[in-house]
Amino acid sequence: MAVKNIPMREALRQALYEEMLRDERVFIMGQEVGEWQGTHRVTMGLLNEFGKKRVRDTPISEMAIAGAAVGAAMAGLRPVAELMTINFAFLSLDAIINHAAKIHYMFNGQFKVPVVFRAASGWGNQATATHSHTPEPIFAHFPGLYVGTPSTPADAKGMLKTAIRSDNPVLFTESIALYPKPGPVPDDVDLLVPIGKADIKREGKHVTIATYARGVEWSLAAAKELEKEGIECEVVDMRWLRPLDTATLFESFKKTNRCVVVEESLPMYSFGSEIAAQLQENMFDYMDAPIKRVHAMDVPLPFAREIELMALPNAQKVINAVKEII
Amino acid sequence: MAKGISKEQLLNWYHQMVLIREFEDRCDHLYFVDKKITGVYLHLYSGHEATGVGALATLGPQDHVITAYRDHGIAIARGVDPKPLMAEMMGKRTGVSGGKGGSMHLASREHNFWGGYAIVGGHLPLATGIALEAQYNETGAVVISFIGDGATNNGYFHEAVNMAGAWKLPVVWIIENNFVAMGTRVEDSTAQTELHKRAIAYGIKDMGRINGQDVIEVYETVKEAVEYARTNGSVLIESLTYRYKGHGVSDKTYSERFADELRDYQENRDPITLLANRLKKEYKNIEPELEKIRAEAVKIVDESVEFALNSPDPTYEDLIAHIYVEE
Numbered sequence: 094m095a096v097k098n099i100p101m102r103e104a105l106r107q108a109l110y111e112e113m114l115r116d117e118r119v120f121i122m123g124q125e126v127g128e129w130q131g132t133h134r135v136t137m138g139l140l141n142e143f144g145k146k147r148v149r150d151t152p153i154s155e156m157a158i159a160g161a162a163v164g165a166a167m168a169g170l171r172p173v174a175e176l177m178t179i180n181f182a183f184l185s186l187d188a189i190i191n192h193a194a195k196i197h198y199m200f201n202g203q204f205k206v207p208v209v210f211r212a213a214s215g216w217g218n219q220a221t222a223t224h225s226h227t228p229e230p231i232f233a234h235f236p237g238l239y240v241g242t243p244s245t246p247a248d249a250k251g252m253l254k255t256a257i258r259s260d261n262p263v264l265f266t267e268s269i270a271l272y273p274k275p276g277p278v279p280d281d282v283d284l285l286v287p288i289g290k291a292d293i294k295r296e297g298k299h300v301t302i303a304t305y306a307r308g309v310e311w312s313l314a315a316a317k318e319l320e321k322e323g324i325e326c327e328v329v330d331m332r333w334l335r336p337l338d339t340a341t342l343f344e345s346f347k348k349t350n351r352c353v354v355v356e357e358s359l360p361m362y363s364f365g366s367e368i369a370a371q372l373q374e375n376m377f378d379y380m381d382a383p384i385k386r387v388h389a390m391d392v393p394l395p396f397a398r399e400i401e402l403m404a405l406p407n408a409q410k411v412i413n414a415v416k417e418i419i
Numbered sequence: 420m421a422k423g424i425s426k427e428q429l430l431n432w433y434h435q436m437v438l439i440r441e442f443e444d445r446c447d448h449l450y451f452v453d454k455k456i457t458g459v460y461l462h463l464y465s466g467h468e469a470t471g472v473g474a475l476a477t478l479g480p481q482d483h484v485i486t487a488y489r490d491h492g493i494a495i496a497r498g499v500d501p502k503p504l505m506a507e508m509m510g511k512r513t514g515v516s517g518g519k520g521g522s523m524h525l526a527s528r529e530h531n532f533w534g535g536y537a538i539v540g541g542h543l544p545l546a547t548g549i550a551l552e553a554q555y556n557e558t559g560a561v562v563i564s565f566i567g568d569g570a571t572n573n574g575y576f577h578e579a580v581n582m583a584g585a586w587k588l589p590v591v592w593i594i595e596n597n598f599v600a601m602g603t604r605v606e607d608s609t610a611q612t613e614l615h616k617r618a619i620a621y622g623i624k625d626m627g628r629i630n631g632q633d634v635i636e637v638y639e640t641v642k643e644a645v646e647y648a649r650t651n652g653s654v655l656i657e658s659l660t661y662r663y664k665g666h667g668v669s670d671k672t673y674s675e676r677f678a679d680e681l682r683d684y685q686e687n688r689d690p691i692t693l694l695a696n697r698l699k700k701e702y703k704n705i706e707p708e709l710e711k712i713r714a715e716a717v718k719i720v721d722e723s724v725e726f727a728l729n730s731p732d733p734t735y736e737d738l739i740a741h742i743y744v745e746e
């Protein structure tokens with residue numbers, strides 16, 4: 094099978110294109126997805142390919158984009174609702190959490206809600222406090238919703254395709270910083286990444302680094318540096334925040350007995366808190382050191398470049414955390 | 420009497436309205452006296468019957484219905500069996516939503532009744548989406564979405580109605596204006612108290628204000644609206660109606676606060692009495708038939724209560740079922 098090196102945005106575009114070809118019920122709705130060709134160019138060319146019926150420019154109506162997608166999904170379509178950036182999904186929270194995630198349960202299985210909410214996430218390019226969020230853990234709080242966020246182009250394609258084919262609602266975020274980054278992607282229309290399956294992006298025996306999305310990049314860079322000093326890190330890309338693949342995490346931890354959690358998001362009530370709680374509850378006997386957490390600083394993200402970078406995680410912070418527990 | 424509406428149809432509406440009233444009165448009793456319905460929420464449809472029954476009489480089985488938490492009467496008017504409805508009130512396993520939704524979350528997939536929803540305005544974009552499916556697959560179906568007067572003031576209303584308008588989706592939006600949201604009067608919530616005029620802002624068809632206590636007027640207007648919506652897109656109707664009970668069971672001072680208005684509605688504008696009077700005027704000696712219908716309604720509700728009381732509670736398996744679709 095041919096493997097091509099393509100950026101993540103192209104991998105995502107392929108996933109949308111292929112799933113729309115495969116299934117008539119799949120359509121895209123969101124702001125600027127059509128004529129504008131997508132705020133982040135993920136939907137580029139799709140309007141031309143599929144027409145206005147299936148690539149629907151919406152009004153600036155986040156509650157209705159998410160809510161109408163839920164209704165359409167209940168009625169049998171397979172909407173991919175783009176919320177431009179996850180920051181604007183705060184206006185859609187009710188439709189996502191109180192409706193998409195609850196309807197199957199609340200009506201005792203009478204309705205399915207096979208919707209995908211796509212949103213760009215994070216940044217660190219002076220987008221400032223309101224436009225730099227990575228709030229995936231907030232969404233992952235709620236049973237009834239799946240939450241996935243990829244770190245590589247291949248995962249991006251496979252995870253999005255799986256999300257679209259899933260009968261459950263999925264919140265799918267894409268790191269803006271990763272959109273242009275290339276990676277190998279197999280040319281396979283059925284490239285699927287199972288929901289709730291983590292992936293070991295690098296093997297190692299001294300410390301487990303549990304991470305996802307952009308954290309994988311920082312963690313791999315850190316692992317490369319640490320290798321020079323003889324420290325071997327195992328980088329576990331969780332990929333899905335819900336369901337969380339604790340089995341893979343625990344297996345890795347049994348081997349390393351140490352863990353650093355790396356995330357772009359904030360520390361309070363976070364991915365890191367959850368991983369730490371899971372490990373101490375279930376893996377206490379294997380634990381040789383405290384769990385360390387690397388995350389954004391607990392501040393609203395400022396504009397000035399100097400202090401913005403100070404507040405965000407990076408490879409050096411991961412290196413420091415690993416060294417503290419080795 | 421209205422042209423083209425048979426005696427049989429009128430009697431059928433009378434039956435549905437009486438059944439809803441009886442069902443709601445019994446819910447009230449089961450809550451306050453028998454304590455068999457528990458919890459903190461129970462929003463009765465008493466007083467609104469003509470709006471629900473008249474509106475839904477215009478739909479075929481392929482059409483769709485969605486509403487808020489004041490949903491018992493809508494479910495009955497859509498033809499859902501009162502037994503599983505009553506079971507849902509009591510949180511029984513045999514309830515329409517398996518006892519997991521409660522009174523505010525009744526739904527029946529087989530009736531294209533997409534549910535009651537407890538977040539004010541939350542179901543409005545769902546209606547837009549359901550109508551989008553109808554347009555997408557060219558099914559010819561229409562969605563009736565009921566809206567409380569209070570719900571017209573949150574953002575969902577604006578976004579959902581505007582989007583359905585922009586995309587010419589087949590939705591008949593029916594505002595059930597009972598003049599009050601919990602305890603806040605319409606005139607205290609908006610300067611535009613003629614709620615149907617909001618249609619103008621969205622460029623959709625404004626079908627004006629109707630007397631929501633008159634089942635025939637409701638039927639005729641909604642019928643025209645549904646026909647329009649099937650080919651031309653959204654319509655907004657404001658149906659003036661009245662809530663006989665408090666907002667929900669926690670609202671205990673309602674009948675004191677609005678005593679005169681309430682009495683006026685009950686004595687002079689009751690939807691069931693109105694229809695009964697018209698039937699009596701039109702058809703000689705119909706009283707025994709009406710009496711029979713009322714007795715039937717009592718029997719149906721008796722049976723629903725019996726069914727619910729004798730139904731099992733949900734189990735641990737139910738607690739953890741249907742969080743996700745299994746795949």
Ligand SMILES: Cc1ncc(C[n+]2csc(CCOP(=O)(O)OP(=O)(O)O)c2C)c(N)n1
Nearest residue numbers: 489537538539567568569570597599600601
């Ligand atoms: C988003 C939201 N805000 C507030 C509430 C609390 N609440 C429940 S019903 C209600 C009043 C709604 O009134 P209206 O839409 O007129 O419907 P009615 O009860 O008269 O049928 C309020 C404020 C809620 N459930 N959801």
